[in-house]
Amino acid sequence: MSEWKFTNKEFAQTEEKFLSGHRACAGCGPAIALRLVMKAARGPIIATNSTGCMEVISTIYPYTAWKIPWIHTAFETAAANAAGIESALKILRKKGRIPDEHVDVVAFSGDGGTFDIGFQGLSGAVERGHDFLYVLYDNEAYMNTGIQRSGGTPHGAWTTTSPAGSVVPGKAEFKKPLADIMVAHNMPYVATASISHWKDMVTKARKGMEVNGPAFLHSFAPCPRGWRSATGKSVEIARLAVETCVFPLWEAEYGKYKLSAPSKTIALKPEKKKPVDVYLKTQGRFRHLFKPENKHVLEEIQNEVDRRWQKLLKDCEMS
Amino acid sequence: MSTQKKGWKEIPLGGACWMSSTEYKTGDWRSYKPVWNAEKCIRCMLCHIYCPEGAIKHDTETNNMVYNFDFCKGCGICANECPAQAIEMVQEGKE
């Protein structure tokens, strides 16, 4: 973890680099993630986004919500964008063409641009060891284009391309274990975070910026629009995801896993682990699962959550 | 006031944005408005932290939470997260 220490009041005085006036929906989880990560910036910073909700709502020409330098090119290119910026900064500094000061490079991308279309670029950029932080804001579907399923959509969820029909009740496949795949790259820093556990998230974001090399931050960020949940509950739902172990919090440095405090508490006191129903009930995208004929899907979800949780405990040497 | 949009000769090269989003007021999206209770508030800063718009600031001089209603979309996250129940969502126009 980063050594950065601060009180809530001190944090409240950090500069807003992701400005008000953006066009995100009311209660947008990703907007919270972006705003907080940008407040965790430690100095000069250049950001880049892939096409997606956060790019679209923040840069409707001629307006921009980015106080700092920012570029967008295409959907699958957040990591490649960062690679280009970072390569240019390094060489221009070496050649004395720009001031000799470190500039953090942060790439933001949704689950669409990360799990699926942008995965190649991400894997390539990490393999090449570029010094950048990749922040995945995971709202579990291609929300910007109207809630289509992605590799990050969980099992059983309704989306427009995995609708809850009479024959197939929601997404048949399970969520791709992306963060684990990134750990398998043996990269300097991988972490999962949730907007509900903001201090954990910003500390990890800062750590990701501090790390010399590629860092990956998988941020869980509910979308009230796509999840059919109340706009005021986005943070609460994110908290439930952690408390039910649907989205546990951990970090891994060069492949060595470590549970973060909120999930460690559950590991040490298993009775604190809430059943997934508590989490699923808050969202309309899972509503069909509470019909008697779909009971088996609920079981499948709980079983998979448990399986992944046990695997994580083993990886953290806490089982 | 001219509502004529700029032509191609006037706008900056290459699509560079020339206005800050802070000039676009999203406050009129609201149906519900947060009402803050200064006495109940414990100054935990969570409302400022969780607001997706950055519409709540802590004024260090007055020690008050200051709401920017130019941008508040009325999502209700601040009210939902406040540990002191110091924020109430009231229907716009009825506060």
Place this chain on the structure above:
Amino acid sequence: MAKVEQKTIPLNGDNAVALAVKQCDVDVVAAYPITPQTIIVEKFSEYVADGEVETAFVCVESEHSAMTCCITASATGARTFTATASAGLALMHEMLGVASGCRAPIVMSVVNRALSAPINIHCDHSDAMCERDIGWIQIYAENSQEAYDSTIQAFRIAEALDVTLPTMVGLDGFVLSHTLENVTVLPDEVVKQFVGIRQIPMVTNHEGKLVPFKLDPANPLTIGPLDLQDYYFEHKRQQEESMRKALDVIKKVHDEYAELSGRNYGNGLVEAYRLEDAEIAAVCMGSTAGTVKTVVDELRANGIKAGLLRMRAFRPLPVEDIISNLSGKKVVAVMDRACSFGGNGGPLFHEIRHAVYDLPDKPKLVNYIYGLGGRDIQPYMIDGIYKELQKAIETGEIEKTVQFIGVRE
């Protein structure tokens, strides 16, 4: 008359390009190997490994990422270069439009190779022809010497403040890229001075400040926004304007370079070879022009007034030069090393035909599609084309407007 002392060394086209890039003080090269461009990236890797260049060489995992890295590196203020061919260019297609829209003055070497399927590694122009409308300047080299010269010029053309558009320099795959030729090269310092330091245009940012168009924490800027119906058209109009201005810039840069090197290629946009009094003429691009020139010389030796118009710049289309050079000609053969399927002819044919359309004395045009997938085009075949042109003058008729030459029926 050449101003500077130069040396002549044997280089194949790819090596000539790599040398040009080495001399141009390029900051970032992001590239992915693809035949027949591989020698460019391999040679450049050697320069990097031996510390002969101060360039960040990014071995990206695909051509799409190669162009992406070039765009954002360029946006950060770096001078960038990449190279590709065929399927690689096709894979980059999405990002080519982004490069042009983001006004990134990237220089790219396209070692022209046929598109799949079936997969073919040999020369034709189908790859670059698919990128006609995407907003890149396109220059075609006749030989490795010109590939070297044009690559250097390309940085000046792309970076000119009036232009600020990405530029591709095409050289024929294998025919030029892998064939040894005597190339006369300028000294390092001369090239470095010629290309100079990259100029960056100024724009107004969201804080109302006039700042350089680049990503710089000291002067924040947002690049690559979402345009709705109210602004996209204006941004595209800007691109078109810069493309038009490129016509003059290409000529000026060419002339300045010609003074230094003693080498010129027509006026920079087109090269008219024995064309002025020609009765029959051909139009073509790339290495085939060299073969055509040989045939023209033979015909001329036999008293036949043959000529050639070689298109050096394809985008922007040098309409005025096409008109002035073809006006008054009776029959002209337009040779295309690409086919526009279902388009009633090849792309160059379409462009030339449209350029001369308004002329009261416009020539009759015949299209010869040739050399697809590296099919050899030989002097006797070109001689055959000129004979058909002569026949057309005599009979006053074109037998067939669009023809395929060299394909087995």
